[in-house]
Amino acid sequence: MPKELSAIEGMLNEQGYIxxxxxxxxxxxxxxxxxxxxxxGPAGVGKTEIAKVMAKALDTRLIRLxxxxxxxxxxxxxxxxxxxxxxxxxxxxxxxxxxxALQENIFSDTFLLKRxxxxxxxxxxxxxxxxxxxxxxxxxxxxxxxxxxxDWQVTIPEIGTITSKHKPYVIITxxxxxxxSEALRRRCLYLWVEYPDFxxxxxxxxxxxxxxxxxxxxxxxxxxxxxxxxxxxxxxGVAETIDWAAAxxxxxxxxxxxxxxxxxxxxxxxxxxxxxxxxxSLSELFDKVGVTKRF
Amino acid sequence: MSxxxxxxxxxxxxxxxxFCRYLRTKDFxxxxxxxxxxxxxxxxxxxxxxxxxxxxxxSLLARSRMQQEQFDAHFDRYWKELEKAxxxxxxxxxxxxxxxxxNKKSKQESFQALKSxxxxxxxxxxxxxxxxxxxxxxxxxxxDFSAMTDDELRLVMRLLQQIARSIIRKKSRLPKPSxxxxxxxxxxxxxxxxRRGSSIQRFLFSEKKDKKLKLVLLCDVSKSMDLYSRxxxxxxxxFQNAYDRIDTFVFSTALHQxxxxxxxxxxxxxxxxxxxxxxxxxxxTKIGQCLTDFxxxxxxxxxxxxxxxIILSDGWDTGEPAILATAMQQLQKAxxxxxxxxxxxGSPGYQAEVTGMKTALPFLDVFASxxxxxxxxxxxxxLRKGRSRLSR
Numbered sequence: 243m244p245k246e247l248s249a250i251e252g253m254l255n256e257q258g259y260i261x262x263x264x265x266x267x268x269x270x271x272x273x274x275x276x277x278x279x280x281x282x283g284p285a286g287v288g289k290t291e292i293a294k295v296m297a298k299a300l301d302t303r304l305i306r307l308x309x310x311x312x313x314x315x316x317x318x319x320x321x322x323x324x325x326x327x328x329x330x331x332x333x334x335x336x337x338x339x340x341x342x343a344l345q346e347n348i349f350s351d352t353f354l355l356k357r358x359x360x361x362x363x364x365x366x367x368x369x370x371x372x373x374x375x376x377x378x379x380x381x382x383x384x385x386x387x388x389x390x391x392x393d394w395q396v397t398i399p400e401i402g403t404i405t406s407k408h409k410p411y412v413i414i415t416x417x418x419x420x421x422x423s424e425a426l427r428r429r430c431l432y433l434w435v436e437y438p439d440f441x442x443x444x445x446x447x448x449x450x451x452x453x454x455x456x457x458x459x460x461x462x463x464x465x466x467x468x469x470x471x472x473x474x475x476x477x478x479g480v481a482e483t484i485d486w487a488a489a490x491x492x493x494x495x496x497x498x499x500x501x502x503x504x505x506x507x508x509x510x511x512x513x514x515x516x517x518x519x520x521x522x523s524l525s526e527l528f529d530k531v532g533v534t535k536r537f
Numbered sequence: 538m539s540x541x542x543x544x545x546x547x548x549x550x551x552x553x554x555x556f557c558r559y560l561r562t563k564d565f566x567x568x569x570x571x572x573x574x575x576x577x578x579x580x581x582x583x584x585x586x587x588x589x590x591x592x593x594x595x596s597l598l599a600r601s602r603m604q605q606e607q608f609d610a611h612f613d614r615y616w617k618e619l620e621k622a623x624x625x626x627x628x629x630x631x632x633x634x635x636x637x638x639x640n641k642k643s644k645q646e647s648f649q650a651l652k653s654x655x656x657x658x659x660x661x662x663x664x665x666x667x668x669x670x671x672x673x674x675x676x677x678x679x680x681d682f683s684a685m686t687d688d689e690l691r692l693v694m695r696l697l698q699q700i701a702r703s704i705i706r707k708k709s710r711l712p713k714p715s716x717x718x719x720x721x722x723x724x725x726x727x728x729x730x731x732r733r734g735s736s737i738q739r740f741l742f743s744e745k746k747d748k749k750l751k752l753v754l755l756c757d758v759s760k761s762m763d764l765y766s767r768x769x770x771x772x773x774x775x776f777q778n779a780y781d782r783i784d785t786f787v788f789s790t791a792l793h794q795x796x797x798x799x800x801x802x803x804x805x806x807x808x809x810x811x812x813x814x815x816x817x818x819x820x821x822t823k824i825g826q827c828l829t830d831f832x833x834x835x836x837x838x839x840x841x842x843x844x845x846x847i848i849l850s851d852g853w854d855t856g857e858p859a860i861l862a863t864a865m866q867q868l869q870k871a872x873x874x875x876x877x878x879x880x881x882x883g884s885p886g887y888q889a890e891v892t893g894m895k896t897a898l899p900f901l902d903v904f905a906s907x908x909x910x911x912x913x914x915x916x917x918x919x920l921r922k923g924r925s926r927l928s929r
Contacts, residue, residue, distance in 0.1 A: 434602045
């Protein structure tokens with residue numbers, strides 16, 4: 243295993259992100275080849291976290307572009323501050339400013355609102371650009387993004403073309419709301435993140451909730467692993483595991499029992515049909531997890 | 538002369554290029570750029586460590602979840618084949634040319650098979666193109682789904698997606714200028730007034746962006762209907778970008794929401810999961826009860842005047858007609874348009890004689906069949922916006 247690769251793994255671990263080797267490898271290659279990394283996986287497995295941890299580890303800025311239906315270029319690149327421009331125009335009324343001078347003033351940096359992509363291009367040190375939930379944006383936005391990702395320059399008609407001096411590290415995440423275009427996939431390296439296995443999840447919980455009783459953390463993780471085996475509408479992610487562990491730890495529990503689980507199931511499951519379903523098969527679950535019943 | 542696909546290569550880079558070509562035959566889309574990336578990565582990946590090497594190629598060449606899952610198997614297979622090819626070459630040298638040519642021949646044969654498979658596939662693609670332009674293959678488009686062979690089904694599935702894609706009209710995201718004063722467009726206001734000096738003379742407006750349609754599918758998956766439901770869901774999902782959201786439910790004796798499964802998994806896999814989870818019942822569909830459940834649990838969040846509700850069923854209801862009637866009435870009130878597709882309606886001389894169907898008819902905006910490709914094409918305009926409520 244090359245040194246740099248272990249260095250990245252170590253770096254991630256240091257920041258509290260328990261990465262497996264395929265995650266470390268993808269990040270390593272994406273950084274070395276200067277390509278965006280497209281991360282897909284079920285909700286709550288820590289896709290967004292990858293970008294956050296990367297920014298921390300590289301000690302650089304994290305710039306986030308949250309995608310949503312109807313997101314367009316102006317929200318991603320730049321916008322003129324129209325309100326201020328209008329006010330400025332009003333103020334200049336009656337003064338003897340020439341039309342060209344006025345135009346120059348109005349379309350200057352003062353009135354330019356930088357949106358995430360322009361922001362990322364104009365940094366002094368390569369930032370991490372997180373494009374979150376790209377599949378929520380329209381297909382047209384995706385094509386627009388392709389252009390930016392290949393050229394790293396933005397043209398503002400009134401000012402000119404701005405080219406990036408330091409290429410950002412790009413992390414794109416998706417929840418598979420819709421299928422992403424082949425073109426975007428080809429521009430990126432691809433990483434599929436699965437739910438962590440028991441050992442990894444245990445390490446995550448013990449890392450994130452330091453004061454937790456070891457016995458309790460083992461039971462929680464086993465329980466979560468079993469839950470994901472059940473066919474639920476919304477399988478719980480790692481985020482839920484951490485929430486649950488933190489909640490139970492703060493209540494100073496040392497082990498799971500039926501009552502505790504029933505009372506706190508809402509932390510883990512967010513769908514009422516799932517909750518009902520799990521409640522029905524709770525004793526069966528406990529058998530699998532190996533919790534001794536105390537009634 | 539055609540070369541066998543997997544041959545001994547002398548350099549690592551030649552091997553990688555060959556591996557990429559091998560993956561291409563496995564439906565991996567790998568272009569020169571990916572190949573270049575893989576070769577560039579050699580500079581900083583130790584190729585001695587096979588595990589690291591495999592991981593690196595995997596992150597570079599697999600571009601979807603499915604491909605990532607398949608990659609390891611392909612990787613192992615390739616290097617195994619390669620080893621064989623190397624061994625064969627050694628043997629060749631020992632045994633002389635007679636064996637070599639025999640060996641070559643068999644290899645060539647297998648390559649021929651592969652080639653003809655590739656070629657055959659190419660031809661198939663052409664055929665699809667022809668159907669998609671509605672010109673040829675009338676037969677297939679008119680054939681009932683239930684009478685098709687497996688191959689035809691696959692072909693038609695792909696055809697449906699193509700039709701759907703060609704039909705979706707692209708809409709611009711830019712706001713349209715409008716004289717109907719709806720939303721202040723500061724951008725245009727700014728530019729307009731600047732041209733005329735510094736004072737603000739007038740405000741400009743643009744139309745509000747159109748809200749997209751929402752679609753709710755309720756599919757009967759009792760045994761007689763299962764096949765048709767599959768097609769309809771497939772068909773509708775090919776349009777998914779044209780809609781704000783699509784929610785899919787399947788029912789036989791009980792109602793199940795399957796939108797998440799369809800979103801999460803690739804299509805065939807999604808159906809395996811759905812049929813694992815939901816028992817089929819050959820008789821006894823409780824349409825009325827299922828629709829009532831839908832209204833009670835989901836209608837509040839899902840239905841409004843921008844929603845089209847499509848029910849696909851043969852109308853065999855074993856429950857009380859009164860329950861169905863109430864449910865249909867409520868649906869009609871809450872939804873923008875109510876469509877019922879009945880595959881049986883395609884057969885000549887069909888009349889809605891089943892009680893369930895008779896009960897539901899008065900509440901429908903559209904009643905149509907959906908038993909073959911042609912009939913699905915016909916319902917496409919109904920799935921678009923901009924038409925007033927249609928009367929039957």
